[in-house]
Amino acid sequence: MALETAILEAAARWYVDLRCDDADNATREAHLRWLESAPGHRQAWERLIRLQERFDRIGPGMAEPTLKSARIKRREALKVLSLLLAAGGAGTLAWRNTALPSLIADEHTMTGESKSLSLEDGSQVRLNTATAVNIHFGPSLRELQLLNGEILVETARDSLARPFVVHTQEGSIRALGTRFIVRRLDARTQVCVLEQAVEVRSAILTPTVRVEAGQQMWFNQDRMGNVQAASPDADAWTRGMLVVNNWRLEDLILELQRYRPGHLGCQAQIAELRISGVFQLRDIDTILENLSSTLPVRIRRLSRYWTRVESV
Structure with missing residues (x-):
């Protein structure tokens, strides 16, 4: 029997409520009453538990971040858990390979959400919808790893003169004192430069390509696209x-x-x-x-x- 989305969402809310620090006996008793009120409720709850057990078997690092997010970002966790429930048993491997790394990224946004970040060097990063990024500042490099989605980066001058590089699975983009957009969707990276320039390097192919302000290009693991004129409204999504x-x-x-x-x-x-x-x-x-x-x-x-x- 196919479960209605409303029932799956309700199960997700109960899952979060029962794992929050303020869960009490009244909450647990209300949950039991909900389970018994309709056959579909128990079916949805059992599906959730089976999925959580699968994540536990994958490894302790996979399930725990979801629980931490549930405590810290309650509304966001509800969306995540609802998607996990809707995925069902067949979706578990896909979540392991795609969505879960995004959920445990240093910063991420859900569908329809955007977020602005100020990095430790003063650089500014704007995350568009359904975006995940890791951030690493070391002694010799300032690095972002864009897992999926879209970011606008405005780099700041670094007192240590460390290069600023954005990595994707397809390659890397080195900022040359600039403001630029990187978008990664469907195993393809697109770069749009708003100010100054960047250097684009494929993860596999040899040539390095310089992209100037007002230009854009895309690349994947097999091909580097041509440098073309960019739309003057490429950053409209930030507004x-x-x-x-x-x-x-x-x-x-x-x-x-x-x-x-x-x-x-x-x-x-x-x-x-x-x-x-x-x-x-x-x-x-x-x-x-x-x-x-x-x-x-x-x-x-x-x-x-x-x-x-x-x-x-």
Whole structure:
């Protein structure tokens, strides 16, 4: 029997409540009453426990950070646990290989969240939606490791003259006193330089490429893309906006998917429709409704977490 999302979310809330320091007998008794009130409640709870047991077998370092996050960031942990429940048994390996490293990264954001950081040298880093980054400042290097997502970096002058380098699985970007964006999605890294320049080096390929202000390029483990002119609105997401100019509708939907939990798709028949505009990322559902009033499309929703843009 498929479990409703509301039941899975409720199980996640109980999981967090029972592990918080203020959990008391009244909380535990209320949890027992919830378990007995419907068959689906016990099924959801058993799924959660099975998943936690799997993480325990993976190793003590995998499950414990989730519990720590639950104590420190209660609302964030609820989102994480709800996703863990929805993943089910088959999703455990995928979480081990992708999401869990992100959750235990030095800094991360959930879907739809952004965050600004001030590093110890005075450099500023802005994390976009669903982003995870590790930070390491050593005696000879200032390093960030972008696991996934998107960051804007504004480097500060370092008293020790240590180079500032951003690493991804595909390679590294060395700042040359600069302000730049690094985006890693689908095993591909994209670099956009807003001020001064960076040097891009592939993890495998030989050449080092210099990218100047107003330019961008992408690279993966097999290929270095060409240096091209960057959009003047590449950093609009730091202001909560998305600026598009003659985009394919499918590309717009794929970009909006990054900011909205669940599935957001586009029917193939309308993928090539073109659109331009400025969109407020804080309300993706409003953007979708506006699409239906400006293009020959309709919005089909099967649940809170499944939406598709279709032809009328």
